Amino acid sequence: MTNLEKYIAAFVEALGVDADVVNSTLSYQSVAEWDSVGHMSLIAELENTFDIEMETDDVVDFSSFDTGIGILKKYGIDV
Amino acid sequence: MELKDNKRVLEKMRAFDRYISEHGGVGTAPRGLLLNYSNACNFKCQQCFTESPGKPFCGTLSLDDIRKLADEADELGMYEILIEGGEPLVCKELYDIINIFGSDRFYIEMTSNGYLLTRQIAEKLKQAGMSRVSISLDSTKPEIHDGYRGVKGAYDHALKALKNAKDAGMQASVNFLVGHYNIHSGEVEEIAEFCQEHDYHFSLVLAVPTGNWKGKFDVMLTSEDAAYLESLRGKYKHFWRDIWPPLPNKKVQISGCIAVNRPYINPYGDVLPCSYLHMKLGNIKEQPLKEIMEYGFSYPYFSEQHYCCYAGEDVRFMKQYCMHDMSILEPIDIKEVLNNRGENNND
Numbered sequence: 001m002t003n004l005e006k007y008i009a010a011f012v013e014a015l016g017v018d019a020d021v022v023n024s025t026l027s028y029q030s031v032a033e034w035d036s037v038g039h040m041s042l043i044a045e046l047e048n049t050f051d052i053e054m055e056t057d058d059v060v061d062f063s064s065f066d067t068g069i070g071i072l073k074k075y076g077i078d079v
Numbered sequence: 080m081e082l083k084d085n086k087r088v089l090e091k092m093r094a095f096d097r098y099i100s101e102h103g104g105v106g107t108a109p110r111g112l113l114l115n116y117s118n119a120c121n122f123k124c125q126q127c128f129t130e131s132p133g134k135p136f137c138g139t140l141s142l143d144d145i146r147k148l149a150d151e152a153d154e155l156g157m158y159e160i161l162i163e164g165g166e167p168l169v170c171k172e173l174y175d176i177i178n179i180f181g182s183d184r185f186y187i188e189m190t191s192n193g194y195l196l197t198r199q200i201a202e203k204l205k206q207a208g209m210s211r212v213s214i215s216l217d218s219t220k221p222e223i224h225d226g227y228r229g230v231k232g233a234y235d236h237a238l239k240a241l242k243n244a245k246d247a248g249m250q251a252s253v254n255f256l257v258g259h260y261n262i263h264s265g266e267v268e269e270i271a272e273f274c275q276e277h278d279y280h281f282s283l284v285l286a287v288p289t290g291n292w293k294g295k296f297d298v299m300l301t302s303e304d305a306a307y308l309e310s311l312r313g314k315y316k317h318f319w320r321d322i323w324p325p326l327p328n329k330k331v332q333i334s335g336c337i338a339v340n341r342p343y344i345n346p347y348g349d350v351l352p353c354s355y356l357h358m359k360l361g362n363i364k365e366q367p368l369k370e371i372m373e374y375g376f377s378y379p380y381f382s383e384q385h386y387c388c389y390a391g392e393d394v395r396f397m398k399q400y401c402m403h404d405m406s407i408l409e410p411i412d413i414k415e416v417l418n419n420r421g422e423n424n425n426d
Contacts (some may be wrong), residue, residue: 014327016316028083032278036082037250037317040092044327053097056090060083 003079006049007069014038014045025065050077080182082210089188091158096326104335104384106200107376110325111159111185112152113343113354116140116176120165122192123229127291138346142175148344149180151368159341160185163354168195174207176378179305190215190254193240194233201240201247212244212266213282219269229382241279246310252317258298258391262307271315280317283308285391287355288403293359300392322388336385339375345407352381355390357405358413378417 001009007043011022015033020022028034034042046052046068052075055060062068082088095219098108103165110319117138120127143274160180167173167189170194177187188211189204196212205214214237217227221234245251255270267283274281300308319325321341324334324383338352339360346365350371351357359369380396389396405411 009144037280039083041327044096044329048329056086058092059093060086 003050003077007046007057007072007079010045010049011065013040022065024064024066028062046072050075052077080188080208085183085186087184087330088158092186092326094156094414095158095326095334096328097423099324099334100330101326102358103331104333105302105340106385107382108337108340109157109372110337110341111156111157111161112148113163113341114148114176115163115165115343115345115407116145116167116172116297117170118346119169120192121169121194121230122166122233124192125227125291138348140344140346140348141379142172142179144348145179148363149185149367151324152180153184153361155369155372157341158186160187161341162187162189164190166195168200174179174203177204177207178210179208182210186210188213191240192230192233193226193237194230194238194328195322196236198243198246201243201249203247204244205247205249207286209249211250211252211280212240213254213280214240214244215242215256215284217256218266219273233362241277245277245279251277252282252319253279254282254284256284256286257300257308259304260286260298262300262304267311271311271318273319275315279318282317282319287390288397289355289357289390290406294402296394296398299394299397300388302346302387302392305392307388322386329351333386336388338385339372339381341377342372343407345410347408350375351407352409352413353390354407356401357407357410358400359410360417361411375413378413380417384425 008019009021011017011020015038017031017033021031027040043054047054058071062071072079095108095110099105162176180187183230187209189209190213193214216237217223217224224234224272225231241251253270253274271281281405283301288295288298292298308320321337322333322335324331336355343351343354344363345351348362350360350363352360352375387393400416403411
């Protein structure tokens with residue numbers, strides 16, 4: 001599985017959305033499932049998938065599919 | 080402020096979650112407070128565990144006490160403040176209390192019967208800093224809910240309250256009382272479906288043999304009942320129990336009883352391990368909260384992991400220690416309750 005596939009799978013697992021909505025248009029609150037609680041599930045899922053621990057600033061800044069890719073780079077994960 | 084953007088609360092919440100992952104459970108990590116500032120209520124519920132009076136009630140807590148308590152709770156790393164009653168919406172100091180705790184440093188929640196939660200009140204609460212409102216619902220059938228609550232029209236008001244809370248931008252949650260008597264009635268699933276349909280959260284509150292149901296041990300969940308709730312956990316979204324981790328946690332499925340981790344403060348400032356164990360650990364007017372928490376955790380019952388709820392599932396514990404003449408407002412010193420029974424002595 002590539003990192004991109006893992007990244008998309010984390011959204012699907014944490015938010016319970018279909019894989020076809022997980023793309024560059026997806027952002028916080030753009031779908032009902034990505035609310036504040038969904039956000040915490042997503043962060044937990046990503047931390048577990050990539051075995052990282054995000055800083056709180058990054059948890060706050062993680063506001064879209066695209067910004068998430070940039071944030072993961074900080075932890076050495078190239079998506 | 081949205082939880083996602085609330086750095087201070089997120090930091091504390093994630094620190095609690097990390098503790099759970101590292102220790103396999105809640106251990107001695109402070110989580111939050113349950114605050115009963117005023118026990119007055121506008122309902123007369125059959126199952127009330129606080130024996131709330133239907134008339135004005137005067138405790139001795141002051142807003143200065145709350146200021147001190149809030150600072151101490153923050154210092155301890157607590158992230159969650161749950162305001163209970165009685166009915167919080169009949170407490171005239173409610174907005175002052177929310178303001179003192181502050182949504183910038185705590186996730187503030189309230190449990191209500193919803194009768195007074197109009198759209199305007201919901202908006203006012205949101206503006207004050209309330210993040211989540213939990214409304215008690217006993218059934219999807221109005222006559223059953225109204226019967227339990229002792230007030231005609233209670234069900235309709237509860238449904239409106241949930242909608243008003245959600246429309247105002249707060250997280251709306253249903254509190255459902257579950258015990259051995261109703262676990263297989265189909266109501267848990269009915270309420271869960273209702274919550275899914277409306278995008279409400281669902282918190283399971285366990286029936287306990289205290290308050291108006293003192294001595295009714297047959298209402299408590301059996302281990303088979305608890306296993307059944309576990310089986311529903313994966314089926315429904317936002318389906319919560321207090322013994323489960325508050326954040327999604329792949330390492331720990333059951334984080335354990337949170338008695339003392341989230342202590343209960345009664346209207347006199349007495350600190351109890353939780354809403355249902357009416358043992359006094361200390362008083363916030365007389366001692367720092369930290370000292371009271373440490374004293375509570377000096378009892379192995381509360382410092383060691385207990386993977387079920389003492390009050391709602393552990394019949395042996397409740398029969399042995401909770402049948403004294405004790406109540407929310409008249410808790411008995413924990414030393415007298417536990418040590419005099421010759422077990423779990425911390426001396």
